[in-house]
Amino acid sequence: QQIKEALQQLNDAMKSSGQNLAFSKDSASGRTVIRVTNTETGELVRQIPNETLLKVARSIEEFKGAIWDEKI
Numbered sequence: 001q002q003i004k005e006a007l008q009q010l011n012d013a014m015k016s017s018g019q020n021l022a023f024s025k026d027s028a029s030g031r032t033v034i035r036v037t038n039t040e041t042g043e044l045v046r047q048i049p050n051e052t053l054l055k056v057a058r059s060i061e062e063f064k065g066a067i068w069d070e071k072i
Contacts, residue, residue: 029057
């Protein structure tokens, strides 16, 4: 909950300063994601970490869950 509130405060600060940054949390991997968008078109300019790295992180989390399930 605290992370969600902190991300919202960051997004509000970016919006009020006219910056085109958006902060969010990837629900599957739990990682913080920063997106730079074109404010005129809404097009994604850059994402950190990129989608490929997020997919790897999600796969690792799924794998860890599968291993945990096997041990139980």
